[in-house]
Amino acid sequence: MAEPLTQKVTTFLWYESGAEEAARYYVSLLPDSRIVDVARFGDEIGGSEGGAAVVRFTLGGVEYQAFDGGPGHPFTWAASLVVLCEDQEEVDRLWEALIADGGAPSQCGWLSDRWGLSWQIVPRVLLELQAGPDRARARRVNEAMLQMGKLDIAGLLAAAEAGQPA
Incomplete structure (x- = not known):
């Protein structure tokens, strides 16, 4: 079961692709940072099977969410x-x-x-x-x-x- 969000408001980042890779890189750079959860795409959601749908992570203790949403929203x-x-x-x-x-x-x-x-x-x-x-x-x-x-x-x-x- 996924860990619940603790902040009422979080920043949601739309990536064309690479959201999980980006989040893992960011948490490697800053103390008090970690990957909280990765929800994967399945056939029912669309996208590539097994690709990251939403990555929840913290940077310096602040919660973020990242999404592999595809092109069109840089x-x-x-x-x-x-x-x-x-x-x-x-x-x-x-x-x-x-x-x-x-x-x-x-x-x-x-x-x-x-x-x-x-x-x-x-x-x-x-x-x-x-x-x-x-x-x-x-x-x-x-x-x-x-x-x-x-x-x-x-x-x-x-x-x-x-x-x-x-």
Whole structure:
């Protein structure tokens, strides 16, 4: 018997194909992540016999569902998964893993993985640098971020400190 969902609202991701492969890859990248359940297609549902119909998984403790729905509904940049990273090592590791094998880097920490799903790989310090009463500092950080693909913590910190008295 399948484990029940625990969240009232979950994100449902429509893949052309490869939902199970994608989910297994994602859970390998993030702690507190796992495959919860895989419902398989049968003749009564359609699709390929034994192929994944719905994959339930968690990423960082958050529940998701993925579906091999076929073509016609590609992912767009309008929705993305945001991962807050603790350090540059984590940013680098996730960035490289998610653009591997056909993913594509973009600007400001955004990328799309090989299945077309959009991600934002964001160092937590960026949010701290953008917050606070010093709006000139936040503006410098945002200007630096807009020039980056993969976000670079040292560059963001340098922008934050630029123009500060020595």
